[in-house]
Amino acid sequence: MYELRQVTKLYRKGRKEVAALARVDLEVADGEFLSIQGPTGSGKTTLMLLLGALDRPSSGSILLDGKDLSQLRSGQLTDTRARTLGFVFQNYNLMPTLTAAENVQAALVPLGVPPNEARRRARAALDDVGLGERAGFYPLELSGGEQQRVAIARALVKEPRVLLADEPTGNLDEGTRDEVVALLEGLRSSRGLTLIVATHDSQVARRAPRTAVMEKGRLRIRNNQSNGGQAE
Amino acid sequence: MFFTYLLRELRRRRRQAALVSLGLAVGVGLVVTVGAASSAASSAQDQVLHSLYGVGTDLTVTKAPTAGSGGGFHFGGAAGSAPRSFSGSHIGSSPGLALLSNTDVTKVAALSGVRSAVGGLSLISITFSGQFTPGSGPPSSTTGPPSFSANTVSIVGVDINNPAVGPLSGTTLLSGHYFASSDQDAQVALLDASYAKQQGLKAGSTVTLGGSSYRVLGVVSPPSGGTGSDVYIPLERAQALGSAANQVNTIYVEAQSSSGVSAVSREVSGLLPSATVTTAATLASQVSSSLGATSGLAGSLGTWLAVIVLIVAFALAAMLSLSSVSARVREFGTLKALGWRTRRVVGQILGEGLAEGVVGATLGVGLGFLGAYLVGRIGGTVKTVVGSSTFPRAGGALAAAAGRFRPGAALGGGGHTVTVHLNGTVGLATLGLAVGLAVAGGLLAGGIGGWRVARLQPAEALRQVG
Known part of the structure; x- marks a missing residue:
């Protein structure tokens, strides 16, 4: 699915250039659940943005199903985001003026899905995350866990092949965190998704069979199967 | 969405x-x-402007009188004679305007850019009476009780065959009817509403001008806000009254288009160098006050x-x-x-x-x-x-x-x-x-x-x- 070769991402900080990612190599198989772990500022979010076709590397290549994202035009990247990739953010990033159902429908706008079909699919996606009854609620009327589930429904309604979740449990309490992670795992299993979760939370990271551990822009792979593969 | x-x-x-x-x-x-x-x-x-020109008129052509022309009124008698009573009336071309010929009207009408041109003759009828002492100068009421009075009536002769241009064009008929084409030489008149009211006249009445009776065909109001002449009569009758046969003192011109007014103005000035051509623009520039x-x-x-x-x-x-x-x-x-x-x-x-x-x-x-x-x-x-x-x-x-x-x-x-x-x-x-x-x-x-x-x-x- 993904193949990253010698990916470097540089940022300017004043007069200095800082490497957020330094010659990173990574392969992610189709349908795999990979976690990316590291402290704040380690380059997790930069890597997620590159995997999500939201940014381009300074050097190196990122192949998604054999296509180099760094070489695609802006419109092609947008198409890739619209059809292939789903995003879940730490802050949910829901539109405050739209209801839960309308937020989910927003993901179908780029695909040109007719309104009735969009409404039906949005309702089904909300049912899948257990929020069918709250379809007409605005984000501020929902709890944090519910908002994140709406965000997951929004990411999945277009039936992407990859789900990228950046600190999806960062704003949730422990109980809700486990519910959300379980929901993501269940959806991955049932839909055959490739799931990549960036987190600083070791417990969440260890739920994945493999963890890409980030430190100062560099990456090493840790195999979680050797110690049971599941979080304690 | x-x-x-x-x-x-x-x-x-x-x-x-x-x-x-x-x-x-x-x-x-x-x-x-x-x-x-x-x-x-x-x-x-x-x-x-309409109150001055009439609605369809784009420019007017007039001519200023030459110094000493136009005659006037003379009160004769030897100096030092006893005061004499007098009365009389006079109809003449409006003193501020010199006469132009009918031929000038025809020439102007033939200019390119001119849709139509008609002549008009403004007359002033003055009836006066009073006392004066020969050789003492013009009569005045300042030296004693009023001894002189004058009644002035403004008359305008209009081309009844082309009422869309000229003095009548902006008026509104209040009663009676306008001139018919057969009225060209008839002793008929239209009266201004204010004048008719002041004189107690109406359609069907008669009004005396220069000693002759004119049948009142109708009563008109001047253009909104404007002031018209007291009496409108056919041009030929006005020329006869004012002893100005085949003469007018204003030519009313309608241009073929509003954009052509300036060109027509120049053409008329070239044709009649001594005449004054007044367009809406020049007139508007002289409109003053509030x-x-x-x-x-x-x-x-x-x-x-x-x-x-x-x-x-x-x-x-x-x-x-x-x-x-x-x-x-x-x-x-x-x-x-x-x-x-x-x-x-x-x-x-x-x-x-x-x-x-x-x-x-x-x-x-x-x-x-x-x-x-x-x-x-x-x-x-x-x-x-x-x-x-x-x-x-x-x-x-x-x-x-x-x-x-x-x-x-x-x-x-x-x-x-x-x-x-x-x-x-x-x-x-x-x-x-x-x-x-x-x-x-x-x-x-x-x-x-x-x-x-x-x-x-x-x-x-x-x-x-x-």
């Missing part, structure tokens, strides 16, 4: 949206009001005020739009992450700006109509003074007569005062301009916000919020 998202967003930041719309509305309202005021002043000016002031105010101060308010409104709308976009960076970054194309996001912002512009335009048009109404209410009535030299009809004759005989205030001063009411009308062009400006303002604001979003990289947008 487009409209749902747009309306919800505008509702969420309704204070800001209302401020933008209100700013645009004030600008639009001012544009409409200024347009209405300008239109009112222009309309008032047209009324003045009408000029109103027109100037509407044209300069009002326009600048509207421009300044619009600039402020546009700047405010643009700043608020930028501020709104800055506050929604995460939202737009998320939309881009969801696969929304940049043009779709920009379209959403433009739509919000357009909606604000449309609301502003709607409110502004309402404010504009209110302003136009107030122009009519507050502007009220405007008195306009037109100099006697530019007033080729009865006014000139009266003014000249007044200058010669000084009979008192009854005849007025050296100019002609026209009273007009300001009516602020809102034209479609003004409305279109105003609505266009408001919509453009909204689109400009949306466009600036959209430009900011178009430059926004999704990664950058998402990073800004951690």
Whole structure:
């Protein structure tokens, strides 16, 4: 699915250039659940943005199903985001003026899905995350866990092949965190998704069979199967 | 989704949206009001000009009398004789106007660019009586009890075959009927409503002019706000009355198009070098007093005020739009992450700006109509003074007569005062301009916000919020 070769991402900080990612190599198989772990500022979010076709590397290549994202035009990247990739953010990033159902429908706008079909699919996606009854609620009327589930429904309604979740449990309490992670795992299993979760939370990271551990822009792979593969 | 998202967003930041719309509305309202005021002043000016010219006339041709011409009245007798009583009447060409020939009318009518040209003959009929002492100079009432009185009637001979141009064109028939083509040489007359009322005359009555009776065909009112002649008679009869066979003292000219008036004016000046050609423009330049002031105010101060308010409104709308976009960076970054194309996001912002512009335009048009109404209410009535030299009809004759005989205030001063009411009308062009400006303002604001979003990289947008 993904193949990253010698990916470097540089940022300017004043007069200095800082490497957020330094010659990173990574392969992610189709349908795999990979976690990316590291402290704040380690380059997790930069890597997620590159995997999500939201940014381009300074050097190196990122192949998604054999296509180099760094070489695609802006419109092609947008198409890739619209059809292939789903995003879940730490802050949910829901539109405050739209209801839960309308937020989910927003993901179908780029695909040109007719309104009735969009409404039906949005309702089904909300049912899948257990929020069918709250379809007409605005984000501020929902709890944090519910908002994140709406965000997951929004990411999945277009039936992407990859789900990228950046600190999806960062704003949730422990109980809700486990519910959300379980929901993501269940959806991955049932839909055959490739799931990549960036987190600083070791417990969440260890739920994945493999963890890409980030430190100062560099990456090493840790195999979680050797110690049971599941979080304690 | 487009409209749902747009309306919800505008509702969420309704204070800001209302401020933008209100700013645009004030600008639009001012544009409409200024347009209405300008239109009112222009309309008032047209009324003045029509009252002088007649509706269909584009320019008039007159000729100033040469020094010493025109005769006058002489009160003879040896100096030192005893006071004598006298009375009499006189009809003559209006003293301020020299005579032109019918041939001149034909020549002017034949000029290219002229649709039609007709001659008119303004006469003044004066009946006087009193006492004077030969050799003591003109009679005066200042040295004792009034010993002299004069009654003046303005008469104009009109070409009854072409009433659309000339003195009758701006009048309204109140009773009776206009001249028929068979009345060319008949002793028939139309009376001005004020004169008819003053003299107790009506259609069917007879009026005596130069010792002959004329049957009154009808009573007319002058153009709105204007003052017409007392009596209108067929041109041939006027020429006979004024002993001016085949002569006129004003030629009324209608150009084939309004854009050709200047060219026609030059042609006529070339044809009749000694004549004075007066167009609406030259006449308008001599229109004075409050009408000029109103027109100037509407044209300069009002326009600048509207421009300044619009600039402020546009700047405010643009700043608020930028501020709104800055506050929604995460939202737009998320939309881009969801696969929304940049043009779709920009379209959403433009739509919000357009909606604000449309609301502003709607409110502004309402404010504009209110302003136009107030122009009519507050502007009220405007008195306009037109100099006697530019007033080729009865006014000139009266003014000249007044200058010669000084009979008192009854005849007025050296100019002609026209009273007009300001009516602020809102034209479609003004409305279109105003609505266009408001919509453009909204689109400009949306466009600036959209430009900011178009430059926004999704990664950058998402990073800004951690």
